Amino acid sequence: MTQSVVVQGELQGRVGTLSLAADRPVPNGYSFSLLSLIAVGQCGNQIGCCFWDLALREHAAVNQKGIYDEAISSFFRNVDTRVVGDGGSISKGKICSLKARAVLIDMEEGVVNEILQGPLRDVFDNKQLITDISGSGNNWAVGHKVFGSLYQEQILEKLRKSAEHCDCLQCFFIIHSMGGGTGSGLGTFLLKVLEDEFPEVYRFVTSVYPSGEDDVITSPYNSILAMKELNEHADCVLPIDNQSLFDIISKIDLMVNSGKLGTTVKPKSLVTSSAEALKKQHQKPFDGMNNIVANLLLNLTSSARFEGSLNMDLNEISMNLVPFPQLHYLVSSLTPLYTLADVNIPTRRLDQMFSDAFSKDHQLIRADPKHSLYLACALMVRGNVQVSDLRRNIERLKPSLQFISWNQEGWKTSLCSVPPVGHSHSLLALANNTCVKPTFMELRERFMRLYKKKAHLHHYLQIEGMEESCFAEAVSSVSGLIEEYKQLDATLGTPVEDLPRLSVAV
Amino acid sequence: MSIVTVQLGQCGNQIGFEVFDALYNDSHCPQGLCSKRENEVYQESCKERFFSEEENGVPVARAVLVDMEPKVINQTLSKAAQSGQWKYGQHSCFCQKQGSGNNWAYGYSVHGPRHEEPIMNLIQKEVEKCDCLSGFFIIMSMAGGTGSGLGAFITQNLQDQYSNALKMNQIIWPYGTGEVIVQNYNSILTLSHLYRSSDALLVHENDAVHKICAKLMNIKQISFRDINQVLAHQLGSVFQPTYSMEGSYHYRRNPLGDLMESLVPHPEFKMLGIRNIPQMCENSLAYSTFTWTGLLKHLRQMLISNSKMEEGINWQVRPPLSGLPPLGKVSLNRELHFNTSIANLVILRGKDVHSADLGGFKDPELYTSWLAPVNAFSAWKTQRAFRKYEKSAALVSNSQFLLKPLDTIVGKAWNMFASKAYIHQYTKFGIEEEDFLDSFTLLEQVVASYCNV
Numbered sequence: 002m003t004q005s006v007v008v009q010g011e012l013q014g015r016v017g018t019l020s021l022a023a024d025r026p027v028p029n030g031y032s033f034s035l036l037s038l039i040a041v042g043q044c045g046n047q048i049g050c051c052f053w054d055l056a057l058r059e060h061a062a063v064n065q066k067g068i069y070d071e072a073i074s075s076f077f078r079n080v081d082t083r084v085v086g087d088g089g090s091i092s093k094g095k096i097c098s099l100k101a102r103a104v105l106i107d108m109e110e111g112v113v114n115e116i117l118q119g120p121l122r123d124v125f126d127n128k129q130l131i132t133d134i135s136g137s138g139n140n141w142a143v144g145h146k147v148f149g150s151l152y153q154e155q156i157l158e159k160l161r162k163s164a165e166h167c168d169c170l171q172c173f174f175i176i177h178s179m180g181g182g183t184g185s186g187l188g189t190f191l192l193k194v195l196e197d198e199f200p201e202v203y204r205f206v207t208s209v210y211p212s213g214e215d216d217v218i219t220s221p222y223n224s225i226l227a228m229k230e231l232n233e234h235a236d237c238v239l240p241i242d243n244q245s246l247f248d249i250i251s252k253i254d255l256m257v258n259s260g261k262l263g264t265t266v267k268p269k270s271l272v273t274s275s276a277e278a279l280k281k282q283h284q285k286p287f288d289g290m291n292n293i294v295a296n297l298l299l300n301l302t303s304s305a306r307f308e309g310s311l312n313m314d315l316n317e318i319s320m321n322l323v324p325f326p327q328l329h330y331l332v333s334s335l336t337p338l339y340t341l342a343d344v345n346i347p348t349r350r351l352d353q354m355f356s357d358a359f360s361k362d363h364q365l366i367r368a369d370p371k372h373s374l375y376l377a378c379a380l381m382v383r384g385n386v387q388v389s390d391l392r393r394n395i396e397r398l399k400p401s402l403q404f405i406s407w408n409q410e411g412w413k414t415s416l417c418s419v420p421p422v423g424h425s426h427s428l429l430a431l432a433n434n435t436c437v438k439p440t441f442m443e444l445r446e447r448f449m450r451l452y453k454k455k456a457h458l459h460h461y462l463q464i465e466g467m468e469e470s471c472f473a474e475a476v477s478s479v480s481g482l483i484e485e486y487k488q489l490d491a492t493l494g495t496p497v498e499d500l501p502r503l504s505v506a507v
Numbered sequence: 508m509s510i511v512t513v514q515l516g517q518c519g520n521q522i523g524f525e526v527f528d529a530l531y532n533d534s535h536c537p538q539g540l541c542s543k544r545e546n547e548v549y550q551e552s553c554k555e556r557f558f559s560e561e562e563n564g565v566p567v568a569r570a571v572l573v574d575m576e577p578k579v580i581n582q583t584l585s586k587a588a589q590s591g592q593w594k595y596g597q598h599s600c601f602c603q604k605q606g607s608g609n610n611w612a613y614g615y616s617v618h619g620p621r622h623e624e625p626i627m628n629l630i631q632k633e634v635e636k637c638d639c640l641s642g643f644f645i646i647m648s649m650a651g652g653t654g655s656g657l658g659a660f661i662t663q664n665l666q667d668q669y670s671n672a673l674k675m676n677q678i679i680w681p682y683g684t685g686e687v688i689v690q691n692y693n694s695i696l697t698l699s700h701l702y703r704s705s706d707a708l709l710v711h712e713n714d715a716v717h718k719i720c721a722k723l724m725n726i727k728q729i730s731f732r733d734i735n736q737v738l739a740h741q742l743g744s745v746f747q748p749t750y751s752m753e754g755s756y757h758y759r760r761n762p763l764g765d766l767m768e769s770l771v772p773h774p775e776f777k778m779l780g781i782r783n784i785p786q787m788c789e790n791s792l793a794y795s796t797f798t799w800t801g802l803l804k805h806l807r808q809m810l811i812s813n814s815k816m817e818e819g820i821n822w823q824v825r826p827p828l829s830g831l832p833p834l835g836k837v838s839l840n841r842e843l844h845f846n847t848s849i850a851n852l853v854i855l856r857g858k859d860v861h862s863a864d865l866g867g868f869k870d871p872e873l874y875t876s877w878l879a880p881v882n883a884f885s886a887w888k889t890q891r892a893f894r895k896y897e898k899s900a901a902l903v904s905n906s907q908f909l910l911k912p913l914d915t916i917v918g919k920a921w922n923m924f925a926s927k928a929y930i931h932q933y934t935k936f937g938i939e940e941e942d943f944l945d946s947f948t949l950l951e952q953v954v955a956s957y958c959n960v
Binding site: 169317390395411 | 517521576577578579582604605606608609610652682683684685686687688689717720721726727728729730731732734917918919921922923925926927928929931932944947948951952955
């Protein structure tokens with residue numbers, strides 16, 4: 002028996018405590034969707050796999066009656082598998098068989114095949130998959146130009162299909178890595194396709210940036226070429242880097258192994274995903290790292306899926322956090338990274354969660370928002386936290402943070418009443434902050450080192466449609482972005498002054 | 508006469524529920540401290556205003572619920588149904604699947620025109636249930652996108668279609684910081700549009716109500732529900748029935764009309780605020796006694812020193828002495844000391860209400876020079892006690908109280924506008940820089956007018 006069937010079995014079987022208003026008819030049924038998740042390349046699919054696993058667990062924990070409700074519908078379709086063909090979607094009532102609102106794309110078969118043989122195989126069908134066997138050879142141009150044109154129609158077809166299944170598609174989520182060929186090349190190719198085909202649907206991208214010691218030699222090329230596409234065609238980008246994820250995992254490990262008084266990691270929390278996960282991490286650190294990113298996506302969407310006293314839809318993220326179209330890179334942090342053993346967490350610990358969200362070692366990229374300039378900041382809280390807790394912590398932390406002159410009160414907040422499974426509360430902080438600049442500069446430096454020597458360039462230039470000007474344009478796009486951040490940084494420390502106002506005749 | 512309430516957006520719907528709940532619970536409260544007959548008349552009058560009756564006897568709120576996403580409306584409906592005492596009409600909600608994303612332009616220019624017809628139809632159905640319509644009470648926040656943008660659009664439509672009915676907008680003024688980043692933009696767009704289409708804006712500031720929860724209600728961990736309940740209490744203390752004449756047991760029939768007549772003497776001044784006294788948690792209430800003299804003395808000082816609650820009143824503030832040369836224009840840079848009123852309405856509820864001396868509110872020094880106290884001050888009374896308070900007083904005032912918050916919001920929005928930050932999010936949906944400039948101009952005018960009363 003596969004795991005997803007187990008989860009669905011639980012959804013159906015358990016007598017629930019979830020109370021729904023009894024006599025209220027559901028208007029049109031739920032065929033409403035927040036997002037369609039598109040995983041591209043090896044890294045994207047590994048994270049995606051983690052994500053769907055967690056999403057199923059989370060909804061199983063919250064929805065114990067097995068009724069297909071609004072919250073589930075934002076991630077999954079409810080399908081009657083007995084109906085042959087396409088028409089089996091059920092918009093209300095009992096959960097039959099859940100299908101993820103996702104498209105999996107990889108230009109080699111390994112990871113996708115693994116998923117299809119694994120516990121999650123039932124939440125995907127082949128209509129959602131696009132694979133090839135040859136791979137992109139860590140070459141952005143192969144992914145972008147070759148596979149892009151080769152698969153454009155097929156990808157579009159599948160995306161249209163997946164979009165047809167929902168009457169309100171809010172957001173596409175793309176998960177990919179920047180350093181390789183498929184995720185980086187084909188993933189960013191997709192952005193443009195989506196922009197043309199679904200101009201009203203937001204495009205959020207989770208991009209995994211290569212670390213300095215990356216073993217892919219051409220990763221700086223791939224990343225810079227991809228950055229230009231992200232600059233131009235994404236609404237929001239959440240940059241992640243592997244090194245930071247690795248450091249966070251090590252920190253959790255240390256915490257567990259040090260055996261400090263009262264510090265045990267809860268076995269059932271989603272951060273660690275299962276009791277064995279911790280042990281496994283020593284052999285496969287990527288599992289733990291992918292898990293963190295998957296949690297980021299869960300928390301990012303929680304306030305749109307579940308009830309709360311202060312909701313936050315996905316479209317509010319870019320509305321509040323993106324003051325200028327190009328500056329759409331958001332640094333994220335998740336706290337608490339591990340949950341302490343006791344359940345009734347006193348206020349001091351709750352406040353610690355807020356403090357940690359701003360500290361350097363909780364960021365999902367190597368960046369220090371506290372010592373850089375904030376353009377805007379969002380705090381997305383889950384669990385038993387009230388507006389007074391939020392306000393107290395904002396007041397407390399504000400003096401230690403620097404905000405740009407015209408956005409001194411640049412805070413956006415949300416309160417979702419459903420905590421992550423196994424936790425009592427959690428916080429996702431998103432910062433539009435100039436601290437992303439060093440990551441981009443470092444990447445540009447590594448790019449220039451290769452580019453000056455024209456190293457490996459021929460691998461790219463032999464691809465049809467790829468010219469040397471592509472490289473020059475890409476690096477200038479990234480430089481333009483860096484320059485914008487620099488100019489903002491230059492305002493650091495200048496006193497905030499009110500501008501002369503309009504005067505009216507009285 | 509009846510009032511039709513329109514609840515818009517997350518904030519409007521959450522507050523609307525608490526308001527109806529407070530109204531219902533007060534009118535069915537056994538401790539009315541008055542005769543059975545009087546209590547019945549009071550109940551009847553409250554019902555006529557805010558509820559219609561269905562066949563099975565459960566009162567149905569005269570309300571239309573509008574939101575652009577389904578979660579909050581579903582929650583609100585089921586909370587009302589669970590109360591078992593009153594409910595919302597079966598076909599009184601309109602919701603969509605995608606919110607306005609904190610974007611005023613999206614609420615106003617996209618959702619508004621797109622959903623105009625069904626929403627206006629729902630409102631019309633509600634209006635048709637009233638024997639006689641006094642007006643509309645529109646509850647919305649100004650920080651987000653749906654309440655603010657769609658709210659401004661709907662208010663404008665009501666103005667076009669029901670030009671004879673009064674429109675009062677209950678506006679939730681956002682916290683100074685920490686709710687929505689573009690709240691100052693959304694606020695100036697909302698306020699400037701409402702200034703053209705609404706008859707009065709009744710403003711509640713989240714910061715002020717939050718303080719009341721902390722200081723007067725002694726709540727440690729304050730939730731939005733706590734805040735909304737205080738707000739609902741204040742609204743109830745104003746809009747529950749009062750006598751139409753001194754000493755009669757007839758209740759005022761047109762509360763909205765009477766209120767506007769007393770408080771909005773000039774279309775340039777339509778910002779109203781509520782203060783109430785006493786306000787405390789139930790535990791303390793049992794050990795407290797009040798005199799009308801004491802309550803009114805405090806309430807008057809709250810008014811002139813612009814204090815939103817009883818605690819921390821500045822007793823140093825005095826009206827400017829007559830005979831001395833006028834102090835000149837109020838400077839916004841200086842702490843605003845004396846809060847000059849344009850008009851005030853005091854509402855007294857409870858024991859010995861006829862003995863209360865309201866002389867302190869009739870002092871000409873409290874008011875602007877162009878309105879005599881006899882025109883600027885009115886009082887409503889009833890012997891029927893409000894909720895558990897043996898005596899209670901509420902004050903609705905049109906005064907300089909909002910000058911500072913308004914000036915701050917306009918200033919912050921202006922600073923942001925100068926850098927052109929976030930403007931692209933609005934132009935995407937048809938709100939151009941010109942529209943912002945129009946809003947700034949109108950509100951600078953309002954600031955100047957209130958400054959110079």
